[in-house]
Amino acid sequence: MPFAGTRPPARRPRWKRLDPEEVRGIRLLSPTFLYTLAFLVGPVLLVVAYSFWTQTYLTFDHTFTLENYRVALTEPIYRDLLMRSLYISFIVSLVTVIFAYPIAYYISFHGGSRKSLLLFLITIPFWTGYLLRVMAWKVILGYKGVLNTGLIGLGIVDKPLESLLFSSTAVIITLIHAWAVFAILPIYVSLEKLDRSLLEAATDLGDGPVRRFLRVTLPLSMPGIIGALLIVMIPTVGDFVTPKLVGGTEGQMIANAIQIQFGKASNWPLGSALTITTMMIVTLMAGASVLVLRSLVRWMR
Amino acid sequence: MTLLRKAGASWLPIYAGLYLLFLYLPVLLLPVFSVNASAIPVFPLKGLTFDWYRSLAGNDALINALWNSLLVGVASALLATVLGICAARAITRYRFRGRRPMTAVIMAPLFLPEIIIAISLLMVAMQLGLGLSLILVIFGHVLICLPYSATVLISGFEGFDPSFEEASADLGETAFGTLTRVTLPILMPAIISSLLVSFTISLDEFIIAFFLSGSEPTLPIYIWGQLRFPAKLPGVLALGTLMLLASLLLLTFAEMLRRRAAKRTQLDGGFHA
Structure with missing residues (x-):
């Protein structure tokens, strides 16, 4: 706060205090900013508003209620779907980042x-397109799929494994494959930015390769790791294509339930509450993961 | 020390190879089964056929969906890039209050599940009594393209030295002349990659199009409809193979363009240094 402590100025002088450079900057940024306000912030606020309303058939009751949130958080079906979605997106983002790091490191x-x-x-x-990549996994993991016939051909199993397709595991494998590149690129960028002379300094000061990696490379690439983790974790929680195609009933996720509220079930307020709940909880989970990673780095140093 | 480094350097390439295998194997199944004579995608293969490709040629629904997708992709790419240029220029060139929070809002779609963008636009459209249409899909796609386009453009604009523009003005060039003869040529590689990235994101996007496209399907929506019928799968695989080939061509072209531009700016840099 540059003006903290001074008396709040009257309106005109306040604007006058913006120098022409600032005005030009704000003016240049405003089309993009206003676009996002109009098409993202406004609509999301409408979803928030709806989540506090109720609906009977086609009429909306605009009195404030927390009933939708109660349903979203306590009904076993939604609670289970939400927990499973969080579990899947957490595992997927963690595994994707761990597998991606050596690749980014190797390239850099x-x-x-x-x-x-x-x-x-x-x-x-x-x-190839998202849908087709998911489809490819359906072909691989199916009852008579590539993996089963391969395993039988090699004599590892003598009858097809049934549990491959239509399970949470199928969803996890497919998502790990589908999101790989989104994890590699941010980590690669942060490794590229790393000043190589710091590594030489660490070596000169007597750090071995492992120590040097843990104390210099890993902490300095942490922004990339965090970026990769968030970029995978947050969108995967809202995916409904993958669970629908390879998840079966056991692998359904919260987005499938949300879609039903806006389709067949036609209960917008509940759908809104489910969406907002999912968004809040995944944000909390992402924030907690970032904190854990940061403290891990501090501890290693 | 050197021994350890050698060990590290030898397991990493093996790991990289395995990882590439994991990335490629599922995708390579698409072309394989797209020329397989059987409608069921199982090994052993039944024989070579191009029937599935032929079945695509006269398919009006497919061509309509492709057309819709191209329209949405081009419109989203143009709009996202124009808005991205404004943002990137403002962010890299000027220092002003509110720059960080405003940038954060523009980048927000990167950290939101797509489904919330889709349903929030759906609800606004319904609230205002607007019908579902491709225009809505374009608005949604621009939102999710913006963070990528802005990032690409910001990194492209960061190296841009405003003194070039000043020099051009001092030498008597008009504002428009400076823009077309100095600014744009230097920034062109970043602008082209922003267009390409946005176009491909839009072309591949499913969830927003699923909620908002109404009766005008885009390509992913068409494919989704086809996936319900197992008999249509090989046709979809053939389509996927063609899309992969098309994007490969486009990418190779873009990469060539980028290298050429990089070479040119390097030469320029050499001159000025």
């Missing part, structure tokens, strides 16, 4: 002149 530190080729190679599978 050992990629040499092939860096852009390697990045290109990693992105290619993602140009």
Whole structure:
């Protein structure tokens, strides 16, 4: 606060205090900012408003109530779906980031002149389209799918495994594959920014490779790790394509229930409350993960 | 020490190879089964056929969906890039109060599940009595493209030295001339990658289009409809293969363009240094 402590100025002088540079900046940013206000912030506020209302058939009752939140948080079906969605998105983001880190590290530190080729190679599978990648896993994990026939062919099992497709595991595997590149890129960027002379300094001061990695490389790439974790964790919690195609009844997620509220069940207030609840809880989970990671780094240093 | 580094350097490439295998194997199944004579995607393969590709050619519903997707993709890419240019220029060029919170709002869609964007726009449209249409889909897609387009453009604009513009003005160029002959050529690579990134995000987006497209399906919505019929699967796989090839061509082209631009700016940098 640059003006903390001074008397709040009258309106005109306050605007006058913005120098022309600032005015130009704000004016230039405002189309984009106003767009986001109009199409994101406004609509999300409407969802929040709806979540406190009730609906009987086609008429809305605009009196304030927390009933929808009570249903969203206590009805076993929604509670279970929510817990499962959080569990799936947590596992997926964690595993994706752990698998992605060595790849990002390899490209950044050992990629040499092939860096852009390697990045290109990693992105290619993602140009098939989201639906088709999910479909490919259905083909792999199916009862007579590629994995089962392969396992039988190798003599590892003698009859097809039934539990592969239509389970939470199928959803997790598919999502880990679908989101891989979103984890690799932020980590790669943060490793690229890392000043290599710091590593030399650590070596000169007697740190071995492992210690140097834990005390220099890992902490300095933490922004990338956190970015990757959030970029995977938050969208996956709201996915409904993957659970619908490979999840079966046991692998359904909260977004499937939300979609039903806006489709067949036609209960917008409940759908809104489910959406807001999911968003709040996933934000809390993401925030907690970031705090844990940060304190882990501090402890290692 | 060197021994350890060697060990690290030797398991990493193996790991990278395995990881690429994990990324590629599922995707490579699509082209394989798209030329398989059987409608069921199981090994062993039944024989080579291009029937599934032929079945795509005369499919009006597919062509309509493709057309819708291209329209939405181009419109979203243009709008997101124009808004992204404003934002990136403001953020990299000027220092002003409220810059950080305003930027955070613009970047917010990156950290929101897409379903909330979809249903919130759906509810606004219903509230205002607007019908569902591709225009709504475009509005939604611009929102989710903006963080990516702004990020690409900001990193492109960061290296841009405003003294070039001043020099151009001092040498008698008009504002428009400076824009078209100095600013745009330098920023072009970033603008093109913003267009491409936004276009591909829009082309692949499902959830927003699912809620908002109404009776005009985009390509992912069409594919979703087809997936309900197991017999149509090979056709979908053929379509997926074609889409993969098309995006590969587009990407290779973009990469060539980028390299050319990078070379040119490097040369320029050499001159000025």
